[in-house]
Amino acid sequence: MASRSIRLAVIPGDGIGPEVVAEGLKVLDAVSGDLTFEQTSYDLGAARWHRTGETLPDSVLDELREQEVILLGAVGDPSVPSGTLERGLLLRARFELDHYVNLRPVKLFPGVDTPLAGVATDDIDMVVVREGTEGPYTGVGGVLRKGTPHEVATQESVNTAFGVERVVRYAFEVAASRPRKSLTLVHKDNVLTFAGDLYQRVLKRVGQEYPQVTTDYVHVDAATMFFVSRPQRFDVIVTDNLFGDIITDIGAAIAGGIGLAASGNVNPDRTAPSMFEPVHGSAPDIAGQGKADPTATVLSVAMLLDHIGEGDAARRVEQAVSDDLAERAALGARSTSQIGDAIAKRVSG
Amino acid sequence: MASRSIRLAVIPGDGIGPEVVAEGLKVLDAVSGDLTFEQTSYDLGAARWHRTGETLPDSVLDELREQEVILLGAVGDPSVPSGTLERGLLLRARFELDHYVNLRPVKLFPGVDTPLAGVATDDIDMVVVREGTEGPYTGVGGVLRKGTPHEVATQESVNTAFGVERVVRYAFEVAASRPRKSLTLVHKDNVLTFAGDLYQRVLKRVGQEYPQVTTDYVHVDAATMFFVSRPQRFDVIVTDNLFGDIITDIGAAIAGGIGLAASGNVNPDRTAPSMFEPVHGSAPDIAGQGKADPTATVLSVAMLLDHIGEGDAARRVEQAVSDDLAERAALGARSTSQIGDAIAKRVSG
Numbered sequence: 205m206a207s208r209s210i211r212l213a214v215i216p217g218d219g220i221g222p223e224v225v226a227e228g229l230k231v232l233d234a235v236s237g238d239l240t241f242e243q244t245s246y247d248l249g250a251a252r253w254h255r256t257g258e259t260l261p262d263s264v265l266d267e268l269r270e271q272e273v274i275l276l277g278a279v280g281d282p283s284v285p286s287g288t289l290e291r292g293l294l295l296r297a298r299f300e301l302d303h304y305v306n307l308r309p310v311k312l313f314p315g316v317d318t319p320l321a322g323v324a325t326d327d328i329d330m331v332v333v334r335e336g337t338e339g340p341y342t343g344v345g346g347v348l349r350k351g352t353p354h355e356v357a358t359q360e361s362v363n364t365a366f367g368v369e370r371v372v373r374y375a376f377e378v379a380a381s382r383p384r385k386s387l388t389l390v391h392k393d394n395v396l397t398f399a400g401d402l403y404q405r406v407l408k409r410v411g412q413e414y415p416q417v418t419t420d421y422v423h424v425d426a427a428t429m430f431f432v433s434r435p436q437r438f439d440v441i442v443t444d445n446l447f448g449d450i451i452t453d454i455g456a457a458i459a460g461g462i463g464l465a466a467s468g469n470v471n472p473d474r475t476a477p478s479m480f481e482p483v484h485g486s487a488p489d490i491a492g493q494g495k496a497d498p499t500a501t502v503l504s505v506a507m508l509l510d511h512i513g514e515g516d517a518a519r520r521v522e523q524a525v526s527d528d529l530a531e532r533a534a535l536g537a538r539s540t541s542q543i544g545d546a547i548a549k550r551v552s553g
Numbered sequence: 554m555a556s557r558s559i560r561l562a563v564i565p566g567d568g569i570g571p572e573v574v575a576e577g578l579k580v581l582d583a584v585s586g587d588l589t590f591e592q593t594s595y596d597l598g599a600a601r602w603h604r605t606g607e608t609l610p611d612s613v614l615d616e617l618r619e620q621e622v623i624l625l626g627a628v629g630d631p632s633v634p635s636g637t638l639e640r641g642l643l644l645r646a647r648f649e650l651d652h653y654v655n656l657r658p659v660k661l662f663p664g665v666d667t668p669l670a671g672v673a674t675d676d677i678d679m680v681v682v683r684e685g686t687e688g689p690y691t692g693v694g695g696v697l698r699k700g701t702p703h704e705v706a707t708q709e710s711v712n713t714a715f716g717v718e719r720v721v722r723y724a725f726e727v728a729a730s731r732p733r734k735s736l737t738l739v740h741k742d743n744v745l746t747f748a749g750d751l752y753q754r755v756l757k758r759v760g761q762e763y764p765q766v767t768t769d770y771v772h773v774d775a776a777t778m779f780f781v782s783r784p785q786r787f788d789v790i791v792t793d794n795l796f797g798d799i800i801t802d803i804g805a806a807i808a809g810g811i812g813l814a815a816s817g818n819v820n821p822d823r824t825a826p827s828m829f830e831p832v833h834g835s836a837p838d839i840a841g842q843g844k845a846d847p848t849a850t851v852l853s854v855a856m857l858l859d860h861i862g863e864g865d866a867a868r869r870v871e872q873a874v875s876d877d878l879a880e881r882a883a884l885g886a887r888s889t890s891q892i893g894d895a896i897a898k899r900v901s902g
C-alpha cells in the first residue's frame with residue numbers, strides 16, 4: 205500500500221461511544237500499514253452541552269468540513285432533553301454535510317445467532333439505502349396552543365425530486381454491483397400518496413438506465429413482516445429517512461443484534477466528509493463497564509475504509525470480524541477491549 | 554341470551570374479502586343463539602369503482618351511520634391505482650365514523666408456530682392501541698412542480714391534544730383492565746419532536762388518573778427490535794397511526810402470520826358504528842381459490858361481539874379458534890370454508 209495520509213475526525217460522543225470508538229481505532233491502526241490517519245478528536249455530546257449549551261457549533265462544523273472522513277461513536281444521554289443532541293448534533297451533521305445516503309448493510313455472519321427460527325446464514329444479506337437528508341427528518345413542523353386542550357402539533361415530511369433521485373440512483377448503483385441485482389422500494393404509497401408517488405415515478409424513470417436491475421415495491425408494513433418471515437426476499441432496499449430508520453433496526457435484530465449493525469452516512473459527491481457510526485445508541489445503562497460490543501463500530505470502520513478507497517483493508521477488517529464472530533460462541537464473555545484486541549490481532553496477524 | 558337484534562353492515566370488499574367474510578358470518582350465525590343480526594351488504598370496492606368511479610359515496614356513508622356495527626373483509630386491487638380504495642373507502646370510513654382507536658391484539662395462541670426461536674406462547678400477549686384518525690394519515694400535504702426536477706412533495710402529520718388524549722385515555726383503560734397493567738408509548742420523540750412531545754405530555758397528565766398503571770416509552774425503531782428479540786417486554790402499547798400500522802404488521806408476523814391478526818376500528822363514544830376487519834389485505838394472488846385463512850376475520854367477529862356487549866359469545870368464538878389452532882398442525886391443509894366450518898361447529902357444539 206503506497207503511503208497516504210487521511211484527515212480523520214473522531215467524535216466519541218456519549219455513553220459507550222468512547223469505548224467502542226477506541227476499539228474501532230485500534231483495529232484501524234492495526235490494518236493501516238503505510239496508511240496514516242491524522243486524527244482530530246471532537247468533544248461533542250452531552251458533557252459539552254451541559255458545559256456550554258452547544259451541540260454542534262458552526263465553528264466545529266467548519267472544522268469538520270475540512271476533514272476527509274468522520275468516525276462517530278454514539279450521542280445521547282438521559283440528562284439531556286430527548287432530541288437535543290439527536291437533532292442538534294447527529295442530524296445536524298447528516299444534513300449539513302449532505303449525507304444523503306444512509307447506508308446500512310443487513311448481513312448475518314456465519315456462527316451468529318438470529319432470533320429467527322429456520323433461517324440460514326445466506327438468507328440474510330441485504331443492503332438498505334436509506335435517504336438521509338429529507339422526509340420526516342427535516343424538523344419542519346410546529347406546535348400551536350401548546351399545553352391547552354386545543355393544541356395542534358404538526359410534523360412535515362418534505363421530499364424533493366432532487367433528493368429522491370440522487371438516493372434512488374445510488375441504490376441502483378449498489379444493486380447493479382451485486383449478484384442478484386434486485387432493488388425494492390419500501391414506502392407507504394397508498395397512504396402517503398404525494399411522497400410515495402414521487403418515489404415511484406423516480407424509481408421507474410431512473411430504472412430505465414439500469415435494465416439489468418429488477419425492481420419491485422413493498423409497503424413498509426408488509427416489509428417489516430417479510431424481514432421476520434422471509435428476509436431472503438430482499439437484496440437492496442431504497443426507502444425514505446423514517447422508514448429506513450425503522451426497518452434497519454429490525455434488520456439489526458434479525459442479523460444478530462444491534463451490537464453488530466454498522467452504518468455510513470455517505471455524501472457520494474464528496475462535497476463534505478462522510479461519517480461512519482454504529483447503528484446503536486449510547487446505551488448509558490452499560491457505559492463505562494467494558495460490556496459494549498465494539499463490533500458494529502469495527503464494521504463501520506470497514507465501511508469507512510471502503511469509502512476512502514481502501515477496499516483491501518476493508519475486506520481484511522470484515523474477514524477478521526467474520527472469523528471472530530464464528531468463534532464467539534466458544535469463547536465465552538469478553539470485554540469491549542478484549543474483542544477489539546482479538547479483531548486487531550487478526551487483521552495484523 | 555335474551556333475544557336482541559343488531560343492525561350489521563357487511564362490506565366484503567375485494568380479493569379474498571368475500572371469502573373470509575362468508576366464514577366470519579358463518580361463525581357469527583353459529584354463536585348467535587337468540588341474538589339476531591339484520592344484515593345489509595354493501596358492494597364497495599374495486600368493482601364498484603370501475604363501474605361508477607365511487608369509493609364510499611356520501612349516501613352509503615349515511616346509511617352506514619345508521620348501522621350498529623360493521624364487518625369488513627378487505628379492499629384493494631391491482632387494477633385500481635394504489636391509494637384510491639385505501640384512502641377513498643377504508644380510511645374515509647375510519648375518519649368519518651371517528652374510529653379513533655384502532656385496536657390490535659397481538660397474541661400467540663397455543664400450538665401456533667412463530668418465526669421466533671425460543672419464544673413461548675405466553676411471551677407474546679399484547680394489545681396495540683393505534684390512533685386511527687390523525688397523524689400522518691390525514692392526507693394533508695401536496696405536490697408542487699410535479700414531474701419536474703424541482704418537484705416538492707409533502708405529507709403532514711397532524712396531531713391534536715383532543716385526538717391524542719382520547720386514544721391515550723382508552724389505552725390506560727385497556728392497561729388497567731389487564732393483569733400486568735403496563736402501558737408503553739411508542740413514538741419517535743427525538744426526531745418528531747412536536748408530535749412526540751405532545752404524546753409524552755398527555756401520557757404523563759392522563760397517567761395521574763391511573764396510578765395503578767406503570768408507563769414507559771420506547772422509540773419506534775427500538776420497539777420493532779424488541780418485537781423480535783423480546784416481545785414479552787410489552788403489555789399494552791399506545792402509538793400513532795403510522796407507527797401503529799407498522800408495528801402491528803410485525804406483531805402479526807411474530808404471532809403466527811397475517812392470517813390470524815384481527816382488528817377493530819373502534820369509536821368508543823359510539824357516535825357512529827365501529828368496524829371490525831382482519832389486518833390482512835385483499836391478497837388478489839390467492840383470491841377465489843379457497844386458500845385464504847378466515848381465522849383473522851373470525852377473531853375480528855369475536856372483537857365485534859365484545860364491542861356490542863356479547864362477551865360470552867366472544868369468548869366462545871375465541872375458544873373455538875384457539876382449539877382449532879391447537880389441532881391445525883395435525884390436520885393438514887384445509888380450505889377457507891373447511892376452516893370456517895370447523896370453527897362454526899365448535900362454537901355451536
Ligand SMILES: CC(C)[C@H](C(=O)O)[C@@H](O)C(=O)O
Nearest residue numbers: 290291294449483743744774
Ligand atoms: C438517534 C436518532 C436520531 C437516529 C435516527 O433516527 O436516525 C438513530 O435512530 C439512527 O438510526 O441512526
Ligand SMILES: CC(C)[C@H](C(=O)O)[C@@H](O)C(=O)O
Nearest residue numbers: 394395425639640643798832
Ligand atoms: C390498507 C392500508 C391503508 C391500511 C393502513 O395503513 O392502515 C392497512 O395497512 C391496515 O393496517 O389496516
